[in-house]
């Protein structure tokens with residue numbers, strides 16, 4: 001039996017509580033009928049209506065993990081944006097948040113008047129971050145993407161290149177200020193075309209010790225203040241997209257410092273990534289996804305991030321910006337087999 005009182009988000013939360021309770025009941029040794037009563041008199045958490053999210057990534061077909069190259073033409077730069085099935089699935093999730101981003105995001109340049117170099121796609125480059133050169137998105141492609149987004153009512157989070165202008169100073173560590181000029185021109189173009197952007201996210205997996213590259217929290221915080229200034233210049237108050245950061249793995253000191261330095265009302269969502277099943281080719285993925293104790297461990301991260309936000313940036317909120325289960329593009333015999341569980 002359930003008793004509901006209050007609005008939609010509370011209803012949703014109550015439902016989630018029920019779902020989360022089930023596995024424990026099923027797994028316990030004594031099977032018995034139980035009655036769960038949810039008193040909806042107090043909201044303990046609220047979830048956005050646009051919490052269902054999919055990432056469109058930048059990986060070209062040459063991206064390989066282990067012995068597989070699974071990406072094909074699934075990238076922002078080469079996917080068939082006019083495929084009717086694609087539009088239908090986006091609409092079926094309505095509202096679906098689409099985050100444009102991923103590992104190569106911090107090597108993407110935008111074809112704007114003062115780009116200063118020809119607009120060329122990603123190519124394999126052993127010296128480049130993640131084994132690729134910089135890659136450019138044409139405004140023609142950006143227009144085509146926005147046609148799809150507008151036609152399907154998707155809610156867009158766009159991840160900006162946060163390494164632009166920086167230099168590698170040590171292995172895996174990048175320093176120097178962000179050069180915002182290419183991003184600013186790209187945002188200006190986006191505003192001039194009236195393409196609705198729900199949120200501009202800054203960087204991908206550069207937090208803490210980083211995946212591939214990292215940037216200090218102090219510098220990152222200063223750069224976010226600059227990004228917020230650009231947003232303030234380009235948008236009216238009533239239609240201002242949110243600034244999100246850092247789109248990376250939680251690191252207590254780094255996240256706290258970022259909020260301290262960027263200050264009030266800059267970062268409105270602390271986006272963090274979850275890959276709690278391990279690497280895609282790990283034979284233990286199947287055991288982990290079926291082990292409630294393993295899955296519950298991630299709650300420590302949620303609790304810690306919530307405390308960090310409460311103490312250092314109550315104007316912000318924790319967001320899961322990307323959660324793929326198993327990282328490195330999944331794997332044959334894992335991602336292409338059927339296995340499901342409660343998360």
Ligand SMILES: *[C@@H]1O[C@H](CO)[C@@H](O)[C@H](O)[C@H]1NC(C)=O
Pocket residue numbers: 114115116165179180181182
């Ligand atoms: C930023 O990059 C642009 C080229 O995109 C360049 O013209 C400009 O001088 C750079 N700004 C700084 C401060 O380095």
Ligand SMILES: *[C@@H]1O[C@H](CO)[C@@H](O)[C@H](O)[C@H]1NC(C)=O
Pocket residue numbers: 237
């Ligand atoms: C926008 O908001 C700022 C700060 O909240 C305020 O000072 C300013 O007057 C607002 N501008 C407009 C056009 O409403």
